[in-house]
Structure formats: C-alpha cells, structure tokens
Amino acid sequence: MSDAKYRPNEAVDFIVVGAGAAGGVVAKELSAAGFSVVVLEQGPWHQTKDFMHDEVAVMYRSAFTNDFKKQPNTFRKTAAEPAKIQPAVEYGRMVGGGSVHYTSNYWRFHPEDFRERSAFGAVPGADLRDWPITYDDLEPYYTKAEWDLGISGLGGSNPFDGPRSKPYPLPPMPVKSSGVLFERAAKKLGLHPFPAPMAVISQPYRGRAACSHCGFCEAFGCEMNAKSSTLAALVPLAVKTGRCEIRPNSYVRKIEVGKNGRVQGAIYFDGQGREIFQRAKAVVVSANGAETPRLLLMSKSKQFPHGLANSNGNVGKYLMFDNGAMAMGYFEHPLNEYKSIVVTRVLHDYYRSDPKRGFYGGGGLDARFDYYPAGFALAGMPADMPQWGGEWKRAVGQYYTHVGGVLAHASSLSVERNNISLDDTVKDAWGLPAMRVTFKNHPDDLKAVDFLIEKQKEILETAGAKKVWVDLSTTGDVTYSRHLMGTCRMGDDPRTSVVDQWNRAHDVRNLFLVDGSSLVTCARQQPTATIQALAYRAADYIGQAARRGEI
Amino acid sequence: MQLIFTRRDWMLAAACWAEALRAQTTAKFAWFDPATAAEIKAIAAQIIPDDDTPGADRAGVIWFIDGALAGYDRDKREIYTRGLAEAQAKRTQLFPGSMSIAGLSGAQQIQLLKAIEQTEFFQEVRRHTILGFFGHPKYGGNRDQAGWKLIGVQYSARYEPPFGYYDAEANGRNSK
Numbered sequence: 001m002s003d004a005k006y007r008p009n010e011a012v013d014f015i016v017v018g019a020g021a022a023g024g025v026v027a028k029e030l031s032a033a034g035f036s037v038v039v040l041e042q043g044p045w046h047q048t049k050d051f052m053h054d055e056v057a058v059m060y061r062s063a064f065t066n067d068f069k070k071q072p073n074t075f076r077k078t079a080a081e082p083a084k085i086q087p088a089v090e091y092g093r094m095v096g097g098g099s100v101h102y103t104s105n106y107w108r109f110h111p112e113d114f115r116e117r118s119a120f121g122a123v124p125g126a127d128l129r130d131w132p133i134t135y136d137d138l139e140p141y142y143t144k145a146e147w148d149l150g151i152s153g154l155g156g157s158n159p160f161d162g163p164r165s166k167p168y169p170l171p172p173m174p175v176k177s178s179g180v181l182f183e184r185a186a187k188k189l190g191l192h193p194f195p196a197p198m199a200v201i202s203q204p205y206r207g208r209a210a211c212s213h214c215g216f217c218e219a220f221g222c223e224m225n226a227k228s229s230t231l232a233a234l235v236p237l238a239v240k241t242g243r244c245e246i247r248p249n250s251y252v253r254k255i256e257v258g259k260n261g262r263v264q265g266a267i268y269f270d271g272q273g274r275e276i277f278q279r280a281k282a283v284v285v286s287a288n289g290a291e292t293p294r295l296l297l298m299s300k301s302k303q304f305p306h307g308l309a310n311s312n313g314n315v316g317k318y319l320m321f322d323n324g325a326m327a328m329g330y331f332e333h334p335l336n337e338y339k340s341i342v343v344t345r346v347l348h349d350y351y352r353s354d355p356k357r358g359f360y361g362g363g364g365l366d367a368r369f370d371y372y373p374a375g376f377a378l379a380g381m382p383a384d385m386p387q388w389g390g391e392w393k394r395a396v397g398q399y400y401t402h403v404g405g406v407l408a409h410a411s412s413l414s415v416e417r418n419n420i421s422l423d424d425t426v427k428d429a430w431g432l433p434a435m436r437v438t439f440k441n442h443p444d445d446l447k448a449v450d451f452l453i454e455k456q457k458e459i460l461e462t463a464g465a466k467k468v469w470v471d472l473s474t475t476g477d478v479t480y481s482r483h484l485m486g487t488c489r490m491g492d493d494p495r496t497s498v499v500d501q502w503n504r505a506h507d508v509r510n511l512f513l514v515d516g517s518s519l520v521t522c523a524r525q526q527p528t529a530t531i532q533a534l535a536y537r538a539a540d541y542i543g544q545a546a547r548r549g550e551i
Numbered sequence: 552m553q554l555i556f557t558r559r560d561w562m563l564a565a566a567c568w569a570e571a572l573r574a575q576t577t578a579k580f581a582w583f584d585p586a587t588a589a590e591i592k593a594i595a596a597q598i599i600p601d602d603d604t605p606g607a608d609r610a611g612v613i614w615f616i617d618g619a620l621a622g623y624d625r626d627k628r629e630i631y632t633r634g635l636a637e638a639q640a641k642r643t644q645l646f647p648g649s650m651s652i653a654g655l656s657g658a659q660q661i662q663l664l665k666a667i668e669q670t671e672f673f674q675e676v677r678r679h680t681i682l683g684f685f686g687h688p689k690y691g692g693n694r695d696q697a698g699w700k701l702i703g704v705q706y707s708a709r710y711e712p713p714f715g716y717y718d719a720e721a722n723g724r725n726s727k
Contacts, residue, residue, distance in 0.1 A: 393602070397604075
C-alpha cells in the first residue's frame with residue numbers, strides 16, 4: 001500500500017476514480033508526467049499471495065468481483081417490464097480491476113471498426129455510428145500499451161489486422177491441444193487462424209516472471225504476476241513516482257461541482273464507512289462502462305439536475321454487452337485444457353459485416369475451454385445427457401480432460417433503449433441507489449451468433465470431435481455481461497455524445513471519462529486493448545492540456 | 552514434468568490434513584441438525600453416488616454444504632428448509648409409510664429426486680453438492696481430492712508443455 005501523501009482538502013492535480021484497466025494506465029501516465037494523483041478504488045489492493053486457486057471463492061463467492069449481495073443490480077429487458085434484482089453486470093473489483101481477472105485476449109480493433117456506419121450504412125433499430133477517431137489515430141497507443149504491459153503474440157499473423165508500427169514485445173504462448181485442433185481444422189477449411197495475442201508474458205519481462213501454466217487464469221488473479229494486469233505492470237510504476245497515492249476500499253458516491261460548473265473533487269466512503277471529500281483540480285472517471293454512468297447519474301447538482309455531464313440525457317444510454325456463444329467438442333484423446341492459459345489460437349475470417357448475410361455484424365472465434373471443475377460439472381456437459389447420478393458421474397469423469405471448444409465473440413449493436421440508470425427503490429449496502437440495467441439484444445446480434453454457431457460446429461467437426469454441442473446457457477438474449485461498453489459515447493457532436501475524442505466531457509472542461517463507456521462501437525468484443533489504447537491517448541492529451549493550462 | 556513443491560502446495564496439503572483430522576473426530580455441524588443433515592446427505596449421495604470411486608458421501612460433501620449454509624450462502628437456508636419439507640411431502644405421497652429420505656431404497660430415492668429435480672431446492676442441493684465435490688478440499692467436500700481425481704486433474708501449481716495429446720503430437724512428442 002502506498003503511504004498517505006495528500007490531505008483531502010489539498011487539491012491534487014487529478015483524482016482517478018477506479019484503478020482498473022483504464023484507470024491504472026491514466027494513474028501511471030499522469031503521475032509519471034509529474035502530476036499529483038489520488039486514485040480512489042472501491043475494491044481492495046491484493047498482493048499475489050491473495051490469488052489463490054480456489055474456484056468456490058472466485059467463481060461463486062465474488063472474491064475478486066462485485067458482490068451482488070452487497071451491490072445488487074436490477075435488470076429488465078425493456079422499460080415496459082418491472083426491473084427485478086438479478087445479477088446482470090460483473091466487473092473486477094480491486095486495484096487492477098478487470099485487467100486482473102480477465103481471460104487476457106488482447107485484440108486490436110480493425111481499421112474498419114472505426115468506420116462501420118460509413119461502410120455498412122444505417123441499421124434500423126440501432127444507432128450505429130462512426131468513431132470521431134480512426135485506427136491510425138490509435139495505433140501508436142495500441143503499440144504503447146502492448147509494450148508497457150507486456151503482450152505475447154505474433155505481429156502480422158492475422159491478415160485482417162490493421163498495420164502495426166512494432167511487433168509484439170513477446171513471442172506467443174505455447175500452443176495447447178485446443179489450439180492445435182482449431183488450427184488444423186481452420187486451415188483445412190481455408191481459414192486464417194493465428195496465435196492469440198495475450199496479456200500474459202511468455203518470457204520474463206521487465207522484472208516479472210514468465211507464466212507457469214498453472215491454469216487458474218480466466219476469472220483468477222495471477223500469483224506469478226505473469227498476467228499483464230495494470231496491478232502487475234503499471235501500479236508499481238505509478239507508486240514509484242512518489243506522486244501517486246492509491247486508496248483502496250474507497251467507494252465514490254458523488255463528484256462535486258462548483259458554482260462555476262467545474263468539478264471540484266469527489267466524495268467517497270472509506271473502508272470504515274466514513275465520508276471523505278477529496279479536492280482535485282480535475283477528475284478522471286475510469287469506473288467501467290456501468291459504474292461510470294451510475295456515478296454521473298448519482299452526481300446531481302443545481303448545475304446538472306439530471307446528472308453530471310448529462311445535459312443531453314445521453315449518459316447511460318447505448319449500453320453494449322458481451323455477445324457470443326460457446327460450442328464444445330469431445331475428442332478421442334486428452335486435451336488437458338485445465339492447464340495453462342485459456343486461448344492460444346484465434347481467427348477473424350467471420351469478423352467483418354457482410355451485407356450479403358442479411359444482417360449487421362460478425363465475430364471472432366477462439367479455441368478455448370474455460371471451465372473449472374465445478375463449473376464444468378454444473379453446466380458444461382451436453383444437455384442431452386443426464387445431469388446427475390451415476391451415469392453422469394462417469395461421463396463427467398471421462399469428458400473433463402477430453403473436451404475443447406470454440407467461443408464466438410460477436411457484435412453487440414448500440415441501441416438507445418439499452419442503458420444503465422438508477423433503480424427507484426433498491427439500494428446497495430452503502431445506501432446508494434442500485435444500478436438498474438435495461439438490455440435487450442438487437443435482432444442482428446442474435447442473427448450474428450446463429451451464423452457463428454454453425455461455423456464453430458463446422459470447425460469442431462472438421463477437427464474430428466466425436467460429439468459436438470452448444471452450451472445453451474450462452475445463446476439467446478444476453479442478460480449478463482462482463483464487457484461494459486458504450487454508455488458515455490465519444491463523438492464530435494455534443495448533442496449526441498458525452499465525451500469528445502480526447503475523452504473530455506462535453507459539459508465539463510475538467511472532467512474526463514476514460515474506460516469502456518466511451519466506446520462508440522464494441523467491434524467484436526475483447527475491448528481491453530482498445531480501452532487501454534484510448535486511456536494512453538487520453539492521458540497523453542490530458543497531460544499536455546494541463547501543462548498548457550487548458551484544463 | 553518438473554516437480555516443484557511450492558508454498559501453495561504445502562497449504563493445500565495442510566488443508567487436506569486438517570480436514571481428515573476433523574472428519575475423524577466427532578465434529579459438529581455448524582448449521583444442520585443431525586436429522587436434516589442425514590436427509591441432505593442421502594440426496595447428495597444420489598447426485599454423486601459412491602461407486603468404484605468416491606462420491607459425495609465419501610468425499611464429505613455434507614461438510615461443505617453445512618459450511619456454506621452457515622456462512623456465505625446463509626440466504627439459501629430458506630430454500631433448504633422449505634424445499635426439504637416439500638420433498639418429504641412428496642416422499643409420503645410416493646411411498647406411504649416411509650419415514651425418511653435416507654430410509655428409502657436407492658431406487659426409491661432416485662424416483663423421488665426425479666420427481667422433484669426441477670425444483671429450486673433440488674437445483675440448489677445439486678449446485679452445493681457439485682461445488683463441494685469439485686471445489687477446494689479446504690472446504691471439506693473434496694476429501695483426498697476425490698473430485699479432481701475423478702475428472703483426471705493432477706493438481707499442481709505449475710505445468711510444463713506439452714499439456715495434452717494433440718499439442719504433444721503437433722510437436723512430435725507422442726511416442727507411438
């Protein structure tokens with residue numbers, strides 16, 4: 001833990017709300033650039049020794065994620081139905097945030113992802129828009145993120161990727177059996193599989209040890225520091241500047257605005273439940289695509305009666321969720337997918353929208369098996385087999401090491417009625433209004449998944465699987481997501497977007513929203529690389545603007 | 552494979568040892584009364600039966616369930632209390648004169664559970680039984696790593712490639 005450096009009534013240069021994938025980048029960049037920074041993180045600050053191999057605690061007791069028992073959310077598909085308490089949003093709740101527990105797929109968006117509206121045209125029932133920036137604007141920051149954090153991959157191996165200014169800093173991770181089978185089948189089908197770019201270091205890098213293939217990767221924290229989270233790679237650098245104070249267990253409830261309409265600081269509950277007002281010259285909110293709009297909506301004031309930075313009513317709207325489906329195959333020989341990282345091969349042949357298909361969207365496919373023992377026994381077996389009893393027990397025993405799968409990461413359209421708002425009645429354990437999630441997939445999202453499922457099954461069958469099935473819990477309308485995107489969209493027009501192309505709120509000059517909330521489109525999921533590239537770009541701009549006195 | 556005995560392995564070994572010791576002594580349940588425990592134990596034993604390998608009973612799953620209901624999942628107690636009462640009513644209906652679920656024959660137990668398998672109660676007992684059997688042994692329900700052994704997981708804190716048959720084959724490392 002970093003020692004207390006700043007007193008609450010002393011205005012620091014920046015408060016960063018949230019120490020996750022984006023906040024970790026911003027905190028490190030701004031403190032390294034010479035600014036005083038206080039990071040307010042609602043979750044704890046874990047050490048590597050806390051990253052235990054305990055599926056029950058991590059997957060079923062929210063050890064590293066928001067605990068729905070303390071922070072319930074309500075859910076409804078449309079505003080016409082009553083919202084009920086039902087977990088809909090999950091995120092890493094700790095210093096490092098989602099970058100600590102994610103699968104670590106590190107895909108860049110493609111150049112055309114930033115220009116889909118121009119290329120594909122309008123989609124009825126959705127608000128598909130071009131980004132105010134291009135791939136070329138972001139490319140240097142993708143590269144910066146890859147080198148700063150430590151990404152393993154093979155540059156140029158994905159023929160659908162945009163141009164790169166530098167290779168990956170580390171070679172790809174060793175291929176797993178799922179990757180071998182996927183690659184063989186994909187090549188037989190004339191597709192273009194490539195080694196997965198992963199935020200896990202395949203070799204020692206900048207003082208961190210290489211991955212030991214322990215297998216507790218997705219949803220877990222890395223006890224080796226081999227996963228390139230902001231906790232492992234950036235937070236130590238931020239602390240080392242001597243200008244960054246990280247305050248864990250600090251849950252922000254309001255961003256305060258002065259009479260001049262400028263942000264003055266943040267009010268938060270500390271670990272003992274005391275309310276503290278930290279003053280700052282500017283605030284960067286990196287609380288994630290669901291908590292950032294919630295915090296803005298909770299930050300009502302005379303100047304902003306509908307919530308901070310929400311003069312146009314767009315805060316919280318256009319929520320995009322994780323979309324996709326899992327297909328599984330049973331193979332003759334053991335794959336032992338419980339070892340090592342989750343994904344070693346990917347393909348993007350079905351990524352681009354094709355008007356001939358009759359719907360918008362597509363997806364990337366990866367070879368994986370991301371079930372831990374209990375999770376597999378609970379829900380991983382084919383639905384046409386028994387789900388308990390002696391026969392089931394024997395089948396689970398036989399299947400676990402012999403199953404590999406293909407996961408589709410599919411498009412999720414930006415739709416105005418899908419949003420984050422405040423629940424009218426339900427409160428969290430701190431007495432704050434619970435998050436209310438309203439989400440229903442655009443029909444094209446579901447068509448894209450149906451299209452991809454056929455491709456996934458084709459790959460598994462071509463790979464020689466003895467039995468192929470679809471995990472039915474992953475199909476149909478999405479009601480639960482770990483990817484939280486699009487709720488404070490970036491754009492040039494202050495009437496239709498919340499932040500400008502530098503992640504600065506249109507309404508408030510000294511407020512920046514830097515996380516998944518600013519994404520205009522979600523491409524084909526796996527947003528972390530783009531969220532972090534945007535964070536590097538925003539931090540670069542914020543630092544320069546601050547030095548020019550323009551904040 | 553390189554064998555490295557890490558601190559984590561020691562912790563796991565210590566947890567297993569502590570659990571074995573606990574099972575030998577006349578341990579008390581934290582939440583269950585003995586009669587309820589016997590009924591839930593009988594249900595869990597049909598979900599994951601003891602056959603040629605240990606099932607829920609021999610792996611000590613009831614201890615996991617007890618710990619869950621006494622702690623993190625205390626909000627599920629109502630499902631157990633109400634659900635078990637409903638299951639008993641169903642039992643009396645199906646098998647008049649029977650006294651308990653534990654006292655039914657195996658075939659009768661299966662018949663009863665099939666009749667209630669869509670209920671929230673059965674689904675919760677199934678969930679807890681599976682979490683206990685395949686979860687970390689420190690919770691008491693995966694004694695001697697019975698669950699992991701069943702599915703062929705040789706637990707280690709680290710592994711080296713090749714991991715499976717096909718990646719070994721691709722790297723020319725399978726002896727045929």
